[in-house]
Amino acid sequence: MADEKQQSTVTPFSRSAPLLSTEERTLSTRHGLLEFSRRTLIMGIINVTPDSFSDGGQRYDAIKAVADGVVMFKSGADIVDIGGESSRPGATPVSEDEELARVLPVVRGLRKESDAPISIDTYKSNVARAALDAGADIVNDISALRFDPAMVAMIAAEKVPVVLMHMQGTPRTMQQEPEYEDVVREVRDFLAAQLYASMDAGIPQDMIVIDPGIGFGKTLQHNLQLLRGLPMIAALGQPVLVGASRKAFIGRILDAEPPNRLEGSLATAVASVLAGANIIRAHDVAETAKAVKIADAIRFGYSPLPA
DSSP, rough: OOOSSOOOOOOOOOOOOOOOOEEEEEEEEEEEEEEEEESSSSEEEEOOOOOOOOTTTTOOOHHHHHHHHHHHHHHHEEEEEEESSOOOOOOOOOOOHHHHHHHHHHHHHHHHOOOEEEEEOOHHHHHHHHHHHTTOOOETTTTTOOOOOTHHHHHHTTTOOOOOOOOOOOOOTTTTTOSSSSSSHHHHHHHHHHHHHHHTTTOOOGGGGEOOOOTOOOHHHOOOOOOOHHHHTTTTSSOBBOOTTHHHHHHHTOOGGGGGGHHHHHHHHHHHHHTTOOOEEOOOHHHHHHHHHHHHHHOOOOOOOOO
C-alpha cells in the first residue's frame, strides 16, 4: 500500500484534456451502455464485510448479498458495487485471499441473476482481475490506481471503466487530522493528475469516472466545501461519482447513527445531482432513485410519458 503519511497539498495541475461531448457521456461496459447525458445513474452498495461502517455483517453471507443485489437492480440501481474490504476510518486491510473469498461468490451469483453492470470495489489488481473474469464490468478504486502499481496496466489491458477516487492517506490513517489549504482545488488537481496519468497509461478518457472521495480524509467542513465546490470538479469534463450515503458528516449534522441517516443522505444526493454529479453511490437504492428522479427533472427538464 502507498505511504500512509498525510498529504496536505497537491501541486496545481495545468494540463487540460478535451471535454467529453454529449455523445461521449456514456460508459461502455461488458454488459451494456450506461448513458447519463440526461439523467443520473444510481450505484447500489453491497459490502461483503463484517466491519463496514454502516452495514457491516448484513451481507456477509453470499446468498443474502446476491439476493439484495437483485433487489437493488429492481429498485432502480444502474450498477451494483461489490466490496470485500472495509474502507471505514481506521479499517485494517484484509489479505488478497480473504477479499477474493468474500467477493467472487457474490459477483458470480449476481451475474447469474442479472445482465446489468457490476462494479468491484477494490484497489488490488488481482482481486479486480478475478472479479472481471467472474462477470464484473467496472473497477472502483479508492486509491485512484496508486496503491497497486499493476492496477493501471491491468485496467488498460482489460478495457473496462474505472472510478478514480481522492483520498488523503489510507483508510487506517485518513481521519487523523486531515489538512488542506484549499480542499476543492487540491482534490480537483489530484483528480486531474490521476486522470491524465491514466490516459497516458492507455485508459481511454471516456472510460474514466472521478470521485472527490467524500468522507475519505476529510473533516465535516471539508466535505461540505467539496459538495459546494462540486461544479469545479465536474468542470474537468469527466463523469463525477459522489458517495456520501450515511457518511459520518451527515450523522454529525443530524445527530444520527448510520441506519437513521436516510433523509440526510437523500438531501446530499439531490444537492450533488444539482451541482453536477453523474453517479450517486447509495445504500438505500429505492429511496435514492426516487429523489434523484426529481433532481434530474429539475436539472435536465422533464417530459412526462404518454398516457
